Amino acid sequence: MSILKDLEPKLLWKYFDEIRKIPHPSGKEEKIAEYVVSVAEKLGLDYDKDSVDNVLIRKAATPGHEKAPTVVLQGHLDMVCEKNSDKTFDFDKDPIELVIDGEWLKADGTTLGADNGIGVAAALAILEDDNLVHGPIEALFTVDEERGLVGAMSLSPDWLQGRTLINMDSEDLGVFSIGCAGGADSHIHLPVNYQAPRGDTAVEVHLSGLRGGHSGIDIHEGRGNAVKILNRLLYQLQKTLPFELACLEGGDKHNAIPREAMARIVVKKDQVKTVEDWMAKAIKDIRIEFNPVEKNIQIAVKKADGNLPQVLDPDSQNRLLALIFALPHGPLAMSRDIKGLVETSNNVASVKCDKDKIKLHLSSRSSNMSALKATRDKLVAIAEMAQAKVEQPEGYPGWMPDLDSEILKISSKTYKEVTGKEAKYEAIHAGLECGLIGEKFPGMDMISLGPTLKHPHSPDERVHVESVDVFFKHVLKILEKLA
Numbered sequence: 046m047s048i049l050k051d052l053e054p055k056l057l058w059k060y061f062d063e064i065r066k067i068p069h070p071s072g073k074e075e076k077i078a079e080y081v082v083s084v085a086e087k088l089g090l091d092y093d094k095d096s097v098d099n100v101l102i103r104k105a106a107t108p109g110h111e112k113a114p115t116v117v118l119q120g121h122l123d124m125v126c127e128k129n130s131d132k133t134f135d136f137d138k139d140p141i142e143l144v145i146d147g148e149w150l151k152a153d154g155t156t157l158g159a160d161n162g163i164g165v166a167a168a169l170a171i172l173e174d175d176n177l178v179h180g181p182i183e184a185l186f187t188v189d190e191e192r193g194l195v196g197a198m199s200l201s202p203d204w205l206q207g208r209t210l211i212n213m214d215s216e217d218l219g220v221f222s223i224g225c226a227g228g229a230d231s232h233i234h235l236p237v238n239y240q241a242p243r244g245d246t247a248v249e250v251h252l253s254g255l256r257g258g259h260s261g262i263d264i265h266e267g268r269g270n271a272v273k274i275l276n277r278l279l280y281q282l283q284k285t286l287p288f289e290l291a292c293l294e295g296g297d298k299h300n301a302i303p304r305e306a307m308a309r310i311v312v313k314k315d316q317v318k319t320v321e322d323w324m325a326k327a328i329k330d331i332r333i334e335f336n337p338v339e340k341n342i343q344i345a346v347k348k349a350d351g352n353l354p355q356v357l358d359p360d361s362q363n364r365l366l367a368l369i370f371a372l373p374h375g376p377l378a379m380s381r382d383i384k385g386l387v388e389t390s391n392n393v394a395s396v397k398c399d400k401d402k403i404k405l406h407l408s409s410r411s412s413n414m415s416a417l418k419a420t421r422d423k424l425v426a427i428a429e430m431a432q433a434k435v436e437q438p439e440g441y442p443g444w445m446p447d448l449d450s451e452i453l454k455i456s457s458k459t460y461k462e463v464t465g466k467e468a469k470y471e472a473i474h475a476g477l478e479c480g481l482i483g484e485k486f487p488g489m490d491m492i493s494l495g496p497t498l499k500h501p502h503s504p505d506e507r508v509h510v511e512s513v514d515v516f517f518k519h520v521l522k523i524l525e526k527l528a
């Protein structure tokens with residue numbers, strides 16, 4: 046065996062060593078699913094594999110503990126495949142090359158796949174070891190987590206008997222995840238009419254230099270939304286200097302805060318200087334307002350080349366500017382349980398001009414499904430005031446933190462017994478598999494924990510070797526307690 050041979054716990058590292066040899070990028074999990082099934086067959090355990098390659102393996106309780114509640118141990122089979130540009134590596138064929146770096150295990154120039162190879166290996170080690178004390182176990186291995194929780198989404202609602210679940214995909218030893226946000230998009234289509242401009246000079250206004258970021262993870266920081274800020278400036282400018290709006294565009298992905306936005310307006314030639322001066326003054330106030338979070342907000346006003354564009358008629362222009370001004374962006378509510386956690390938020394993700402309509406894409410998140418629905422309803426109410434139409438495709442569910450959760454109490458108590466330290470818990474304002482699992486299997490009491498990982502999803506991914514040992518001992522202790 047490799048450089049892992051002296052590491053503890055031996056069984057877990059034995060399985061991790063097998064997993065790293067089997068290519069398992071997201072969407073290509075057939076081989077790793079077959080391997081997991083082969084382990085079940087070798088151990089003489091009952092298993093199921095569904096049409097997308099999710100695998101469920103059942104292990105009976107230790108004799109005398111048959112009446113204990115069934116515990117679901119869960120991890121995902123796929124890994125993110127990233128490598129350094131100078132590294133020659135084929136994720137569809139090559140085994141991950143391991144490197145021990147002080148207290149850490151990493152790969153040579155690629156992602157390691159400790160996310161979630163360690164969780165999968167831990168479950169397999171528990172399935173093999175007959176010297177443990179536990180109740181009935183269901184080991185659930187899901188596919189395609191990293192590209193959008195696809196495997197968890199496909200789970201059949203009658204698959205699991207257990208109603209206690211330990212997800213082993215967290216990245217900080219001693220910090221349990223106990224909640225996540227659900228999310229749902231809204232598409233607003235604002236019907237508009239265009240007409241020939243009365244002004245004679247087209248001007249472009251570019252807003253740039255904002256930080257952007259992830260609309261879940263970064264939403265609490267108060268970063269600026271380029272679409273919202275530029276729209277607000279136009280709304281305010283219109284009160285002092287009536288202009289004609291030809292188009293307003295900005296933003297890109299639904300889960301990113303817009304970093305840049307651009308507007309094309311038409312004015313009279315002698316008004317260009319006024320627009321420049323007004324914007325220069327207004328942007329100073331914006332910089333003060335967003336200081337110190339945004340340090341590089343820039344605005345550029347310049348005459349546009351080419352033919353004069355068609356412009357929105359006054360009614361269309363008013364409805365557009367008022368609509369975007371009224372749409373909420375940023376955190377809308379904080380968690381009542383967990384200090385500092387954003388419960389509900391909305392991202393005005395993009396605006397694009399089309400022939401006869403303006404298209405807006407919005408992304409709402411909440412760990413509280415009732416609040417998520419209310420937020421989406423509010424978007425409809427605002428859009429309808431502007432005579433816009435809204436499409437709302439189905440979203441994905443969140444996981445509302447439950448501080449009275451039994452598995453949280455047991456996990457905290459046993460963590461203290463194993464390490465002598467107090468555990469912490471957190472919830473995140475983004476999606477996790479537990480959100481989907483909790484919705485599919487009502488009454489599921491869940492926790493997510495794991496060893497310490499740094500820089501997952503990048504070639505710098507590394508796992509703290511000793512934390513794996515502590516994490517595993519902790520999981521065994523939880524199982525023993527529940528038995």
Ligand SMILES: [Zn+2]
Pocket residue numbers: 121160161190214
């Ligand atoms: Zn993961």
